[in-house]
Amino acid sequence: MTDPLIEVHDGPEPLATAVAGELLNRLADAQAAGHVPHISLTGGTIAVKIHQEVARLAPASGVDWGAVHVWFGDERFVARASSDRNAVQARQAFLDAVGIPDANVHEWPATEDAADTDAAAATYAAELAESWPGKFDVMMLGVGPDGHINSLFPGFPQLHATGPTAGVTGSPKPPPERVTLTYATTCASTAVWFLVSGDDKADAVRRALAEDGTVDETPARGAAGQLETTWFLDHASASLL
Numbered sequence: 001m002t003d004p005l006i007e008v009h010d011g012p013e014p015l016a017t018a019v020a021g022e023l024l025n026r027l028a029d030a031q032a033a034g035h036v037p038h039i040s041l042t043g044g045t046i047a048v049k050i051h052q053e054v055a056r057l058a059p060a061s062g063v064d065w066g067a068v069h070v071w072f073g074d075e076r077f078v079a080r081a082s083s084d085r086n087a088v089q090a091r092q093a094f095l096d097a098v099g100i101p102d103a104n105v106h107e108w109p110a111t112e113d114a115a116d117t118d119a120a121a122a123t124y125a126a127e128l129a130e131s132w133p134g135k136f137d138v139m140m141l142g143v144g145p146d147g148h149i150n151s152l153f154p155g156f157p158q159l160h161a162t163g164p165t166a167g168v169t170g171s172p173k174p175p176p177e178r179v180t181l182t183y184a185t186t187c188a189s190t191a192v193w194f195l196v197s198g199d200d201k202a203d204a205v206r207r208a209l210a211e212d213g214t215v216d217e218t219p220a221r222g223a224a225g226q227l228e229t230t231w232f233l234d235h236a237s238a239s240l241l
């Protein structure tokens with residue numbers, strides 16, 4: 001795994017613009033090389049800002065959204081139409097605007113589709129087995145103040161799961177029931193991008209990048225890309241580095 005690259009931007013808006021522009025460039029470059037990119041989106045506030053910037057910049061990007069596949073690093077196990085769903089937020093922020101075919105948007109099962117989080121995780125694992133090439137071109141990860149990524153939380157058993165996906169109950173970040181990619185799938189990525197804004201994340205960023213520490217304390221320590229790991233920060237989230 002590669003040493004992390006660190007970019008520090010002047011605030012959440014410039015960070016979002018930079019990430020959105022870089023994502024669109026990666027998608028266009030992949031397509032120019034005859035490759036169909038598969039990316040994994042994350043949830044949360046900076047992710048929504050990034051997605052909105054993708055919608056704004058997409059028309060000039062030349063990206064063919066019929067040849068992009070979108071997955072989600074985690075999801076809240078709630079009703080399909082709930083505004084709590086990362087997929088609902090991503091559709092509202094950019095997926096609907098760019099006209100990506102539904103078949104290319106791989107949503108986790110909702111409470112209408114699965115009996116519980118384990119069943120939902122198993123269903124998504126089956127979809128990965130069927131439709132995922134075994135590597136994400138870009139894995140986008142928000143980071144919680146506790147250092148969680150996707151729905152991999154400090155001290156939770158899913159950090160040590162060996163399968164591709166896992167169900168989560170009792171999440172410290174509401175809602176309590178979630179589903180998540182494990183490290184096995186999260187790290188099956190050419191590039192892992194951490195998207196972190198705000199001084200409430202500064203200690204998590206410090207712990208994630210420190211020489212010493214454990215994934216149980218700071219789950220972000222366990223994620224890295226096979227060719228690239230980049231931290232997109234702002235001055236606030238980078239303030240303890």
Ligand SMILES: O=C(O)[C@H](O)[C@@H](O)[C@H](O)[C@H](O)COP(=O)(O)O
Nearest residue numbers: 043044045046142143144149150
């Ligand atoms: O479903 C989720 O909640 C996200 O996937 C989660 O991992 C998020 O990315 C972080 O909690 C950061 O969220 P904020 O950017 O809102 O702090």
